[in-house]
Amino acid sequence: MEKTEPTVVEKLSDAKKPERTGRSMNRVVSFFRESVWELKRVRWPGRTEVINYTAAALITCIIMGGLVWAFDIGVAKLMSLIGLV
Incomplete structure (x- = not known):
C-alpha cells in the first residue's frame, strides 16, 4: 500500500499549538506566541x-x-x- 500525502486538516491537527498558562504576564506572552504561530500557518498571496x-x-x-x-x-x-x- 502506498503512503499518501496527509491532508491539510491532518497537517493542522498534528501541529503543536503553544500551551496557555495562568499568570497575567505569561498570558500576554502566550498571546503573542500564539499570534506568531497562527501567522506562520497563513498562506500569504x-x-x-x-x-x-x-x-x-x-x-x-x-x-x-x-x-x-x-x-x-x-x-x-x-x-x-x-x-x-
Missing part, C-alpha cells in the same frame, strides 16, 4: 495575486461609484421635471 485583487477591487469601486452617480443624476433630473426641486 503572491505579488501577482495582490495586484489582481487590488485591480478587481478598484474596478468594482469605480463601476459602483458610476452607478450611484448615474442614479443620483437620474433622480435629480426626474425631480426637476416633476417640479420638486
Whole structure:
C-alpha cells in the first residue's frame, strides 16, 4: 500500500499549538506566541495575486461609484421635471 500525502486538516491537527498558562504576564506572552504561530500557518498571496485583487477591487469601486452617480443624476433630473426641486 502506498503512503499518501496527509491532508491539510491532518497537517493542522498534528501541529503543536503553544500551551496557555495562568499568570497575567505569561498570558500576554502566550498571546503573542500564539499570534506568531497562527501567522506562520497563513498562506500569504503572491505579488501577482495582490495586484489582481487590488485591480478587481478598484474596478468594482469605480463601476459602483458610476452607478450611484448615474442614479443620483437620474433622480435629480426626474425631480426637476416633476417640479420638486
